[in-house]
Amino acid sequence: MIELRNVGYVHDDGTPWASRALEGVDLDVGAGERVLVTGPNGSGKSTLAWVLAGHVAPTEGRALVDGKPATDALTKTGFLLQHTRLQILAPTVLAEGERYGIDKDWFRQSLFSLGFDDSILPRKIDEMSLGQQRRVALAGLLARSCSLLVLDEPLAGLDRKSVGQLIDAVEALPKSTTVVTITHDIEASARLGSRTVSLDEGRLVNDVSTVASTDEHTDADTSTDVNGNVGGQPS
Numbered sequence: 233m234i235e236l237r238n239v240g241y242v243h244d245d246g247t248p249w250a251s252r253a254l255e256g257v258d259l260d261v262g263a264g265e266r267v268l269v270t271g272p273n274g275s276g277k278s279t280l281a282w283v284l285a286g287h288v289a290p291t292e293g294r295a296l297v298d299g300k301p302a303t304d305a306l307t308k309t310g311f312l313l314q315h316t317r318l319q320i321l322a323p324t325v326l327a328e329g330e331r332y333g334i335d336k337d338w339f340r341q342s343l344f345s346l347g348f349d350d351s352i353l354p355r356k357i358d359e360m361s362l363g364q365q366r367r368v369a370l371a372g373l374l375a376r377s378c379s380l381l382v383l384d385e386p387l388a389g390l391d392r393k394s395v396g397q398l399i400d401a402v403e404a405l406p407k408s409t410t411v412v413t414i415t416h417d418i419e420a421s422a423r424l425g426s427r428t429v430s431l432d433e434g435r436l437v438n439d440v441s442t443v444a445s446t447d448e449h450t451d452a453d454t455s456t457d458v459n460g461n462v463g464g465q466p467s
C-alpha cells in the first residue's frame with residue numbers, strides 16, 4: 233500500500249534556513265500491515281509521518297499510496313498529528329464531528345469505542361485534557377473509515393487507562409486498515425504493530441519484525457538492517 237523510494241525531505245528547501253530531516257528512505261508497507269516507527273528526538277519521525285499522510289510531498293524520491301502520490305490520497309488517509317490540538321478546529325466535540333461531514337452515529341460509535349459517552353458531545357475542546365482531545369481527534373479519523381491511519385505519538389502523555397482505550401480502538405479496526413504509529417514507547421505500543429522501523433538522523437536504520445514462531449511460548453525476531461542483512465548479521 234505504501235511505497236517510499238529514496239525519500240528525502242529538506243525543510244525550507246532552497247532557503248538559507250534549509251534543514252534536512254529525511255534522506256534515502258526506502259520503505260514498503262503492505263495493506264493491513266501495522267508498523268511502528270521509532271527513533272530519537274529530531275530523527276525525522278514526524279516529517280516521515282507528514283510525507284506518509286500526504287500532507288507534504290518529499291523533496292527527493294517518491295512516496296506512493298496505492299500506486300499514486302501520497303499527496304493525492306488524502307481522502308483515504310487519516311493523520312493524527314503529534315500536536316493534536318492543531319487539528320481540532322471546531323469549538324465543541326459535536327461541532328468537530330460535523331466539520332468532517334461524517335455521519336453523526338458513526339462519530340458517536342467511534343467516541344464510544346474510545347471510552348466516551350454522549351455527555352462528551354457538547355463539551356468544549358479547550359476544557360478537555362490532552363488525552364481527551366487526542367481521543368476526540370482519533371474518533372473523527374475512525375469514523376471516516378480511512379484505509380490508512382498515520383498516528384504520530386498517539387500515546388504520549390496519556391494515562392494507562394487512556395492508552396488502553398486508544399489501543400483497543402485501533403485494534404478493533406478492520407484488518408484491512410493499514411496503521412503506521414510513531415512512538416517512543418515500543419513496549420506500550422506493542423499491540424499496535426509487530427514490525428518496528430527505526431530512524432536515526434533522517435535515515436532508516438533498522439526494520440524489525442516480530443513473527444509468532446511455531447513454538448507458542450517464544451517469538452522469533454527477524455531484523456533487517458539498511459543493507460538487507462538479516463538478524464543484524466552480514467549475509
Ligand SMILES: Nc1ncnc2c1ncn2[C@@H]1O[C@H](COP(=O)(O)OP(=O)(O)OP(=O)(O)O)[C@@H](O)[C@H]1O
Nearest residue numbers: 243244251252253272273274275276277278279280
Ligand atoms: N517545520 C519545520 N521547519 C524546519 N525544520 C523542521 C520543521 N519540522 C521539523 N524540522 C527539523 O527536522 C528534523 C526532524 O524533525 P521531526 O519533527 O521530523 O523529528 P521527530 O523524530 O518527530 O522528533 P520528536 O521525537 O521530537 O517528535 C529536526 O532537525 C527538526 O528541527
Ligand SMILES: [Mg+2]
Nearest residue numbers: 277278279314
Ligand atoms: Mg515528532
